[in-house]
Amino acid sequence: GENVEQHPSTLSVQEGDSAVIKCTYSDSASNYFPWYKQELGKRPQLIIDIRSNVGEKKDQRIAVTLNKTAKHFSLHITETQPEDSAVYFCAASNGIQGAQKLVFGQGTRLTINP
């Protein structure tokens, strides 16, 4: 089955700097890669996603890149702000009869230092 590895487990950056979180996946059939942000005590919230037919996607300060050959994808956050502090999860999935079996990485705790 699919296995997703996420690094680093913790990341601390100065406000205004960039943050990069990396994930690798094992199943070449995976075709959908979302990123979720989870604040303390809250639900995971989708921040950006990418499909396997696209190499890069950007939404304001957030971007995701996908390298299908190497089976890795990354989240880039530019001009970080204190409200970016949270746990970030990557995931990979392949559709099964209308459902998406998301396999999550272990999470990255991002801290933005003012």
Place this chain on the structure above:
Amino acid sequence: DTAVSQTPKYLVTQMGNDKSIKCEQNLGHDTMYWYKQDSKKFLKIMFSYNNKELIINETVPNRFSPKSPDKAHLNLHINSLELGDSAVYFCASSQAAPQYFGPGTRLLVL
């Protein structure tokens, strides 16, 4: 007008008891899911229903039984609760992708 809602928000119970968690979505999605988030924050899928049909059934003890009375509702019943069942349980729904999560139910088994 919460999109995915769960009840209860908190559940504290004794070992051996039986409890249920309810989930409802008003997004018109066909697919609903249950995830477990353990104390180390690891998120793992448990079940998925597509239009009331069980599609995904991960390696979960058979003490856990999901039920979907209609495509807007997915409940989770847990029999004979154990200490290791303590976790946050999230419901989610989707129309293919992406998945939208409910607020979670924090279960503590004493």
